[in-house]
Amino acid sequence: MSEEFNKIVATAVKNQEQAAELVEKLFAVAQPGAVYGEPVTVGEYTVITASEVNVGMGFGFGLGGGSGRGGRRRRVSEDKPQDEEGEAGIGGGGGGGGASAGRPVAVISVGPEGVQVEPVVDPTKIALAFFTTLGSMFFMLSKMRKARQG
Amino acid sequence: MKRPKDMFKWQTISGDKVTVGDVTVTPQSQALTIRWPNGGLVWNRPAAVLVERGEQTERIPIVDVTRIAQLGLLGLSLVFTTMAIVLSVRRRRE
Numbered sequence: 102m103s104e105e106f107n108k109i110v111a112t113a114v115k116n117q118e119q120a121a122e123l124v125e126k127l128f129a130v131a132q133p134g135a136v137y138g139e140p141v142t143v144g145e146y147t148v149i150t151a152s153e154v155n156v157g158m159g160f161g162f163g164l165g166g167g168s169g170r171g172g173r174r175r176r177v178s179e180d181k182p183q184d185e186e187g188e189a190g191i192g193g194g195g196g197g198g199g200a201s202a203g204r205p206v207a208v209i210s211v212g213p214e215g216v217q218v219e220p221v222v223d224p225t226k227i228a229l230a231f232f233t234t235l236g237s238m239f240f241m242l243s244k245m246r247k248a249r250q251g
Numbered sequence: 252m253k254r255p256k257d258m259f260k261w262q263t264i265s266g267d268k269v270t271v272g273d274v275t276v277t278p279q280s281q282a283l284t285i286r287w288p289n290g291g292l293v294w295n296r297p298a299a300v301l302v303e304r305g306e307q308t309e310r311i312p313i314v315d316v317t318r319i320a321q322l323g324l325l326g327l328s329l330v331f332t333t334m335a336i337v338l339s340v341r342r343r344r345e
Binding site: 120124127128130131132133134135136137140142147149151152153154155156157158159160161197199204206207209211215216218220221222223226227230231233234237238241242244245248249 | 260262264265266267269271274276278279280282284286287289290291292293294295296297300302309311312313314315316317318320321324325327328331332335338339342343
C-alpha cells in the first residue's frame, strides 16, 4: 500500500512539474517575436507581418486515499477471517486544457517610399459582428412592438 | 500565493531591430499576461513600429481595423439596447 502510494505521488509530482514547465513555455508568447514575423525581402521591399496572439491554458491534479476503521475490520461471520484487513484505497487524477489563436493585424513594408503599415481587414469577422448587431436590433424592436401592443 | 502584481502584467516590449538601407525599424508589442497557480493566459498584440532614419525617430501606430469595427458594432448594439429599454420604461410610466 505504502509503496503504491509513493509511486502514485511520485507520478503526480512529475506530471505537475511537466505541466508547470509547459505553462512557463506559454509565457514565451508574451515576447514580440511571437507577434512579428521574420522579415521577408522581395526586390526593393522588406515585409514584416504583425499578428495578434492569444494563448491560455490551465491544469489541475488531485490525489486522495483512505481506509476503513484504521485498516482493520471486526469479524462479521464465520466465513471471514477474524482480523481481516479493512478496505483501503488510493487514487488520483488530473486534467488540463488550453487554446491558442492568432490573427493577422497588419503588414509592415519597408521600401523606397519609406515605411508603410497596411492593416489586414477580416471581412468575415466584421460581417459576423454586423449580422449579430442587426439581429439584436430586430429582436429589441420586435419586443418593443409587442410591449406597445400589449 | 502570488501577489496580484505578479499575477497581472501589462507591458510594452520592443523587438529586434530590422535595418533596411538607411531605415531602422523597431517593432513594439503590448502583452497582457495573467498567471494563476495552475495556468495562465497571454494576449499579445502589435502596438507600433519605431522608424529611425538618420537622427529622426517616428512612431507609427498599428491600428487593428477588424477589432475597431467589432467594438464599434458592439457599442452600437449596446446604445440601441439601452435606448430601447429607456423608451419602454418611459412609455410604461406614462
